[in-house]
Amino acid sequence: MALLEIKGLKVSVEDKEILHGIDLSVGAGETHVIMGPNGAGKSTLGFAIMGSPEYEKTDGTVSFDGEDITEESTDKIAKKGIFLSFQNPVEVPGVTLSSFIRNALEQVTGERIRLWDFKKKLAKAMEALDMDPSYAERDLNVGFSGGEKKKAEILQLLMLRPSLAILDETDSGLDVDAVRTVSAGIEAYKKDVGGALLIITHSTKILEALDVDRVHVIVDGKNACEGGRELVDNINENGFEQFVK
Amino acid sequence: MEKMYVNHLPCITWKWLKMNGVESSDLPVSASRITADVPSGWTVSDDTAAQGSDIAANSNAEIEKALFADKIVTGLGPDMDRLIKEADVPVLRLTASADEPLVIENIYKDGDSKLSAVEITIPDGVDAVVTEKFISEDVCSDGNAVCGFQTRLIIGKNASVKLDQVQKLAKNVVFYNDIGTFNAENGRFELVEVILAGGSTYFGSRSNLAGRESSLDIEMAYLVKGKEALDSNIAAFQRGKRTDAQIRVNGVLKDEAKKLTKATIDFKTGSTDSVGSETEDVLMMSDNVVNRTVPLILCTEESVEGVHGATLGRPSEEIMTYMMSRGLDKNQIYDIMEKARLDAAAAKIHDEQTRREIAEYLHPGEETE
Numbered sequence A: 001m002a003l004l005e006i007k008g009l010k011v012s013v014e015d016k017e018i019l020h021g022i023d024l025s026v027g028a029g030e031t032h033v034i035m036g037p038n039g040a041g042k043s044t045l046g047f048a049i050m051g052s053p054e055y056e057k058t059d060g061t062v063s064f065d066g067e068d069i070t071e072e073s074t075d076k077i078a079k080k081g082i083f084l085s086f087q088n089p090v091e092v093p094g095v096t097l098s099s100f101i102r103n104a105l106e107q108v109t110g111e112r113i114r115l116w117d118f119k120k121k122l123a124k125a126m127e128a129l130d131m132d133p134s135y136a137e138r139d140l141n142v143g144f145s146g147g148e149k150k151k152a153e154i155l156q157l158l159m160l161r162p163s164l165a166i167l168d169e170t171d172s173g174l175d176v177d178a179v180r181t182v183s184a185g186i187e188a189y190k191k192d193v194g195g196a197l198l199i200i201t202h203s204t205k206i207l208e209a210l211d212v213d214r215v216h217v218i219v220d221g222k223n224a225c226e227g228g229r230e231l232v233d234n235i236n237e238n239g240f241e242q243f244v245k
Numbered sequence B: 001m002e003k004m005y006v007n008h009l010p011c012i013t014w015k016w017l018k019m020n021g022v023e024s025s026d027l028p029v030s031a032s033r034i035t036a037d038v039p040s041g042w043t044v045s046d047d048t049a050a051q052g053s054d055i056a057a058n059s060n061a062e063i064e065k066a067l068f069a070d071k072i073v074t075g076l077g078p079d080m081d082r083l084i085k086e087a088d089v090p091v092l093r094l095t096a097s098a099d100e101p102l103v104i105e106n107i108y109k110d111g112d113s114k115l116s117a118v119e120i121t122i123p124d125g126v127d128a129v130v131t132e133k134f135i136s137e138d139v140c141s142d143g144n145a146v147c148g149f150q151t152r153l154i155i156g157k158n159a160s161v162k163l164d165q166v167q168k169l170a171k172n173v174v175f176y177n178d179i180g181t182f183n184a185e186n187g188r189f190e191l192v193e194v195i196l197a198g199g200s201t202y203f204g205s206r207s208n209l210a211g212r213e214s215s216l217d218i219e220m221a222y223l224v225k226g227k228e229a230l231d232s233n234i235a236a237f238q239r240g241k242r243t244d245a246q247i248r249v250n251g252v253l254k255d256e257a258k259k260l261t262k263a264t265i266d267f268k269t270g271s272t273d274s275v276g277s278e279t280e281d282v283l284m285m286s287d288n289v290v291n292r293t294v295p296l297i298l299c300t301e302e303s304v305e306g307v308h309g310a311t312l313g314r315p316s317e318e319i320m321t322y323m324m325s326r327g328l329d330k331n332q333i334y335d336i337m338e339k340a341r342l343d344a345a346a347a348k349i350h351d352e353q354t355r356r357e358i359a360e361y362l363h364p365g366e367e368t369e
């Protein structure tokens, strides 16, 4: 049984259908890649899996760990072990990065964490991601640069340890060094947590150090093609033209 | 006195007729001597007689005249002075020293009807720190109490005072919290006001920015919940050249809370090159709250700069989705947002013990620094 199983998923935003019946299956611990032209519906798929209320599922099912989560609320889906790294992380004035992660961690684990232990873990993860420690006490994402926001997403991934991480263009907007640091962070997640990855990307850098199990191409809200790692190279050479009917 | 008229708006408007001021007949009657460990460097005066007032509580002309005559007129206004005089409240008159901070803790019990007053002179060049706490013995009690407290601050040349106030009162307590300052040249008044709880609160703070380059900085945070009400009147009377008034209010309204904030920046003739800004940001956690804000910038001087802004609302859908995607439900998000506001103001309080008490109240059973 797959960890994530999506069948015939149709999703509408403001009464406009964006996804027209997507199928996707990700096994525990596997690494899948989603590619597709701008506006194809990749982020929409991420938000829909996460149960974001704006994205209405009009048909099909999403199940996770054997449970139907099609109608589940976002917070419950997160607690079940799905994490979405946002393409555009949201600024949250008034709430510090540190207190946000601590609250979230207590929710997903259902346990109180000693402040001292938490701080130590957080500091270690921030160091691994080459983040300035002072960011822990800054308001979440407020005034962070594009790259810093992406790092803050991976920091949350490392702290929350979900069993499935959807990374929506986590690599875009990162400089060369940052791509390397973030890739290392993702590798660390794979190694320590053994979770599955669903990576939405337009580039290949982030995939270099990972064993990719499957590549899915989405065009115009539909599955256009599926294959192994070689599909990534094919797309890099020939573009998406070949899949557009 | 049967009734008291407080929190008079410095400019009468027809539009805001009902918000010009409030009349209240729930008045504290018994004089209460302040007990505080006055630090050794501070001096206590023998003169404890209250001054009273002969100004009409609702006359802006008379209030202005007094301010131009270098008097202190408090935020609640002249009726509070009269009440203090009538109750024969012994005023604690102190002269500050920079060495040690002063902490005044007022613990109120059910049935209390206490009225107290303190007047602190901050000599030229002295930087003083004062903490005032207004706390119900049992914050969960539903007993009644009506209490009042007045703080007058006479801030000398190049002197400053940091006043931190914390209010944590039970749900049926009526409380009058009154502040007035006179700022001489380059005299600075900094106020951190944290209102955590209280049945019906009248809060007023007026600063007479008489001296050149005198300034005030007010950071206020409140949580008004249940059937609680908060009526505030904050006024900066800017007379001196290059004076500066910064007023920031951050609040949370829940349940059936009622709140009115009046904040006035009043640039008088001669206040050339002065600046002032007032902002209020309110999180409204229920549809049944009453949120009213009257931001006023009055101006009889040309080369001044006044800014006001008010924002309100709930966390955006985007923020909600983002936070929920990390496992937090709606109520937890509201809770985090609301406490974050109070935490941010509380962090600015100088007295460590007081900071800890606030953290324990906001985050019971949770480890904090």
Ligand SMILES: Nc1ncnc2c1ncn2[C@@H]1O[C@H](COP(=O)(O)OP(=O)(O)OP(=O)(O)O)[C@@H](O)[C@H]1O
Residues within 6 Å of the ligand: A013, A014, A018, A036, A037, A038, A039, A040, A041, A042, A043, A044, A045, A054, A087
């Ligand atoms: N909240 C929304 N409101 C309105 N339209 C939306 C919303 N979200 C997505 N869309 C529309 O759905 C389509 C798919 O958008 P989506 O963001 O999923 O594309 P994408 O594949 O992630 O593209 P990109 O590679 O540019 O990130 C677009 O036409 C977009 O305008």
Ligand SMILES: [Mg+2]
Residues within 6 Å of the ligand: A042, A043, A044, A087, A168, A169
């Ligand atoms: Mg996208």
